[in-house]
Amino acid sequence: MKIVPLIQFGLGGVGRALVRRVLDANDDFEWRYGIRFLYVALSDSRGAAVAAEGFSYAQLMHMLTVKASGGSLADSEWGYKRGELTDLVDLAGTEDAIVIDVTASDETVDALLLALERGYGAALANKKPLTGPYRTFRHLTASGRCRYESTVGAGVPVIATLSETIIPSHDPVHHIQGCFSGTLGFLTTGLEAGRSFSQLVAEARTRGYTEPDPRDDLSGMDVARKALILARTLGWPLEMEQIPVEPLFPPEMAQGSVAEFMTALPRLDEAYAQQMAQARAQNHTLRYVARIEAGETRVGLQEVPLDSALGQLRGSDNLVAFHTQVYAETPLVLQGRGAGVDGTAAGVLADLVALARS
Ligand SMILES: NC(=O)c1ccc[n+]([C@@H]2O[C@H](COP(=O)([O-])OP(=O)(O)OC[C@H]3O[C@@H](n4cnc5c(N)ncnc54)[C@H](OP(=O)(O)O)[C@@H]3O)[C@@H](O)[C@H]2O)c1
Structure with missing residues (x-):
C-alpha cells in the first residue's frame, strides 16, 4: 500500500469538503487502488498545522470545526501562526507528496513551483x-504533475476530456464553446422567461449565487479565466489581456458602492429585454458564452439557436461543447453542475487519485 502525504492550502468551503471526501474515500481507495492519503500539513490565510506522522481523523475533524466556526488553524491545538507557504512545503514535503491549492489566492505560485521542482504533485x-503570465502556466504544467480539473466546470470533467481524450487522440479541435458561469446561466434563462435583469441580479445575490459584489460575476472575468485555462491547455500561448470580455454592465457602473450599483441596475432592464426579444424573434436566445477558436478566445453575451445544446441549457448548469474533427457533426458535450463545494472537491479528489497512481 502506498501512503500519499497531502499538504493543503485553504480550508474554506471547498477545502473542508475535500478533507471530508478524502477521509470518506480512504478505505475504498486502499483496496481499490492500493493508496491511502495522509494529511501532513494544512494552511489557511493566518495559520498552519503540521504533523510529520500525519493527522488523525479526530484531529482533522477538530480543525474542520474550528474553521467552520470562523476560526483560524492557528487557534487549533496543533496550529501556529502561518509563515511562508514555501516553508510549509519545505518542512512537510516528503516523497510522493501532493500539494493542494484550494485557496482563492495569487500568493501560492512559488510554493506550487517548489513542490513541482521537488517532484511532488500539485x-x-x-x-x-494558472491565469497569470503564460510562462507561469507553462512552468507549472510542463512536468505533467500539476492537475487542475476543478478550475473549469468544477467536478464536470472538462479538463480531463480535453487533455486525456481529445489531445492525446490527435483529434484537431475546431472550436470549443461553453457556458461556464452558473450565475450568468441563471440570469440568461431568467431573461428568456421574461423576467427583468435587475430583479434577476437581486435574486441571484439574495440566494448567494453571486459574489458579495455582483459585478465580480457580471464582469465576465471569471468566465474569461476559465476560457484562458482551456485555451492554454490546448497549447495556445494566450495572455489574459488578449481576451475580449464583454461585461454585463456599462463602464460607468464599474465605480461606486454595491448599493449604488444595485439602485442603478433597473436602467439596464429595457435594453436586455429588447435584446432577448430580438433573439426570440429569430428562434434564438441569449447565453453568456466563451468561445475558443483558431488561437483566439472571446467571452460575452451571444445569440444561440434555441434548439442548440447551449440554447437548451437551463438555470445554473455549465456546459462545454467540443467541436473537433472526430466530433464534427455533433459536438462532444459535457453538462452538469459547474459550481458548489462538493462537486469542486470531487474534481480535486479525482486529480489526487490520478497523481497518486501515476
Ligand atoms: N466554491 C465553488 O463552488 C468553487 C467552484 C470551482 C472552483 N472554486 C475555487 O476553489 C477555491 C476555493 O474556493 P472556496 O469557495 O473554498 O473559497 P473560500 O471559502 O473563500 O476559502 C478559501 C480558503 O483559502 C484560504 N486562504 C486564502 N489565502 C490564503 C493564503 N495566502 N494561504 C493559505 N490559505 C489561504 C482561506 O483562509 P481563511 O479561512 O483564513 O480565510 C480559506 O480557508 C477558489 O479558488 C475558488 O475559485 C470554487
Whole structure:
C-alpha cells in the first residue's frame, strides 16, 4: 500500500469538503487502488498545522470545526501562526507528496513551483496561479504533475476530456464553446422567461449565487479565466489581456458602492429585454458564452439557436461543447453542475487519485 502525504492550502468551503471526501474515500481507495492519503500539513490565510506522522481523523475533524466556526488553524491545538507557504512545503514535503491549492489566492505560485521542482504533485481548484503570465502556466504544467480539473466546470470533467481524450487522440479541435458561469446561466434563462435583469441580479445575490459584489460575476472575468485555462491547455500561448470580455454592465457602473450599483441596475432592464426579444424573434436566445477558436478566445453575451445544446441549457448548469474533427457533426458535450463545494472537491479528489497512481 502506498501512503500519499497531502499538504493543503485553504480550508474554506471547498477545502473542508475535500478533507471530508478524502477521509470518506480512504478505505475504498486502499483496496481499490492500493493508496491511502495522509494529511501532513494544512494552511489557511493566518495559520498552519503540521504533523510529520500525519493527522488523525479526530484531529482533522477538530480543525474542520474550528474553521467552520470562523476560526483560524492557528487557534487549533496543533496550529501556529502561518509563515511562508514555501516553508510549509519545505518542512512537510516528503516523497510522493501532493500539494493542494484550494485557496482563492495569487500568493501560492512559488510554493506550487517548489513542490513541482521537488517532484511532488500539485492539484488546484484555484484559477489564479494558472491565469497569470503564460510562462507561469507553462512552468507549472510542463512536468505533467500539476492537475487542475476543478478550475473549469468544477467536478464536470472538462479538463480531463480535453487533455486525456481529445489531445492525446490527435483529434484537431475546431472550436470549443461553453457556458461556464452558473450565475450568468441563471440570469440568461431568467431573461428568456421574461423576467427583468435587475430583479434577476437581486435574486441571484439574495440566494448567494453571486459574489458579495455582483459585478465580480457580471464582469465576465471569471468566465474569461476559465476560457484562458482551456485555451492554454490546448497549447495556445494566450495572455489574459488578449481576451475580449464583454461585461454585463456599462463602464460607468464599474465605480461606486454595491448599493449604488444595485439602485442603478433597473436602467439596464429595457435594453436586455429588447435584446432577448430580438433573439426570440429569430428562434434564438441569449447565453453568456466563451468561445475558443483558431488561437483566439472571446467571452460575452451571444445569440444561440434555441434548439442548440447551449440554447437548451437551463438555470445554473455549465456546459462545454467540443467541436473537433472526430466530433464534427455533433459536438462532444459535457453538462452538469459547474459550481458548489462538493462537486469542486470531487474534481480535486479525482486529480489526487490520478497523481497518486501515476
Ligand atoms: N466554491 C465553488 O463552488 C468553487 C467552484 C470551482 C472552483 N472554486 C475555487 O476553489 C477555491 C476555493 O474556493 P472556496 O469557495 O473554498 O473559497 P473560500 O471559502 O473563500 O476559502 C478559501 C480558503 O483559502 C484560504 N486562504 C486564502 N489565502 C490564503 C493564503 N495566502 N494561504 C493559505 N490559505 C489561504 C482561506 O483562509 P481563511 O479561512 O483564513 O480565510 C480559506 O480557508 C477558489 O479558488 C475558488 O475559485 C470554487
